[in-house]
Amino acid sequence: MMETNNTMSTEFQRCQAEIERQLEGYFNTENAKYATLLESMRYSLLGGGKRIRAVLCLKFCEASGGAIEDAMSAACAVEMLHAYTLIHDDLPCMDDDDTRRGKPSNHIKYGECVAVLAGDALQAAAFETLLKSNLPPERLVEMGKTLAAAAGPHGICGGQYLDLLHGDVTGDELTEIHKLKTAALLAASARIGVISAGGMPEQVTAAERYATALGLAFQAQDDILDHADNAEECRRVVQTETGKAIAAIEGKFNDTDFLIWLARMLEKRKY
Numbered sequence: 001m002m003e004t005n006n007t008m009s010t011e012f013q014r015c016q017a018e019i020e021r022q023l024e025g026y027f028n029t030e031n032a033k034y035a036t037l038l039e040s041m042r043y044s045l046l047g048g049g050k051r052i053r054a055v056l057c058l059k060f061c062e063a064s065g066g067a068i069e070d071a072m073s074a075a076c077a078v079e080m081l082h083a084y085t086l087i088h089d090d091l092p093c094m095d096d097d098d099t100r101r102g103k104p105s106n107h108i109k110y111g112e113c114v115a116v117l118a119g120d121a122l123q124a125a126a127f128e129t130l131l132k133s134n135l136p137p138e139r140l141v142e143m144g145k146t147l148a149a150a151a152g153p154h155g156i157c158g159g160q161y162l163d164l165l166h167g168d169v170t171g172d173e174l175t176e177i178h179k180l181k182t183a184a185l186l187a188a189s190a191r192i193g194v195i196s197a198g199g200m201p202e203q204v205t206a207a208e209r210y211a212t213a214l215g216l217a218f219q220a221q222d223d224i225l226d227h228a229d230n231a232e233e234c235r236r237v238v239q240t241e242t243g244k245a246i247a248a249i250e251g252k253f254n255d256t257d258f259l260i261w262l263a264r265m266l267e268k269r270k271y
Contacts (some may be wrong), residue, residue, distance in 0.1 A: 008046035008261040010056065015068075019054045020046070022076050026125070033238040040110040040118040041125075044083045047229060048101045052218075053078045053189040059189045059205045066197025073197055074143055077130035078189045081147065085121035085156050085185070086114050094160065120157025124149065135196060143192045150188035155180055171233075175216065180246070202252060210259065217241035218266055225271065242267045 027042045029035040054075035090105040091112065098108050107115035117178060119173040131140055143177035149155055159180025166173065190211035194204045220237040228234055245263045249256045 004257075005261070008258055008265075009019075010257060012262070012265075015058055016051050018072075019051045019058075019075055019079065022046035022072055023079060026076070026080075026103045030080045035152065036110065037114060037117055037121065039107055040114050041083075041122050043082060043109065044087050044106050044118065045098075045122065046088075047083070047103065048217045049082075051079060052266075053082055053185055056186060056211055056214075057189045057193040057196075059258055059262075060193030060199075061197045062193075063105035063249075063255060064194045064199030065258065066193075066199075066205050070133075071193050071196040073133040074192050075189075076132050077126040077147065078185065080126035080129060080193065082153060082185060084119040084126070085160075087122070089160065091115065099136070130192075130263075133196070136179075136198075139195055139198065142195045146191050146195065148201050150184045155184035155188075159184065178216055178219040179212065182219045186215040188209040206249050206252040210263075211240040211246045213245035213248065214263055214266065216264070217245065221266065221269060226270075238267055 016213050023045055026045065027038040029038045031044070032038055045159040057071050057078055058068045062068050066125075084266050086100060086238060087106045087238050090100055091107055097105055099105055103109075106118060110118070115148035127144060127147065130143055133143070134197075135143075141149045151157065153161075161169070161175050162177045163181055166177065169177070187208045191204050194207045199207075217238045220234040220241065224238070246260050249259055251257075
């Protein structure tokens, strides 16, 4: 078991490193009249993070019989969209956070106007990057539709809207916010991975269920790490949703070892 964990951890780190290498190639500021805007985009895009969404995209492509390289552009695209959401989430009119991952938020470093534009440009670049993938057009259309749905009013934007409105919310209302604001892009990333490989409809559905449950578990684990008052209930949610994630993919793919390991690893994470 220890050897398996080490092997999976090494593979996770390999995927993360390759994703970082690919992302480094975007938005070069050299000789650009709008160099500060591009610098701002890179600041948030390369600002760290676990790259879970991109890894899901790559690994679901692989699990569906595709090559990881086929999903790399799409993996970069979901990270661009994610970076855009973080920039806008931190704005004074939203959650008003001055720091992100231990560094100044984008609007603190570059100013609010540049930060808004950087987020807008990253969202546009996400679709441009995805649609430049060297894949059959019918797959690209489905991948684009999936990403757009996750970004819009029935996904991230809807979740942010509900989050801005909420005061005291019920457990079900909070779950709905987490499904839209956190789990929607995770689910889209997994779906896109399957679609990029030409996977079967039931595999697309299984990937979405896995990643949605993973997102709810991830958010609950965040609440535990933030010392939430309802930590015991959060632990129950983490265990339940992790179990749902693993059950969702059983028998649907040839090799689910990494995806199961990832769910278990995130269940036990301490940061």
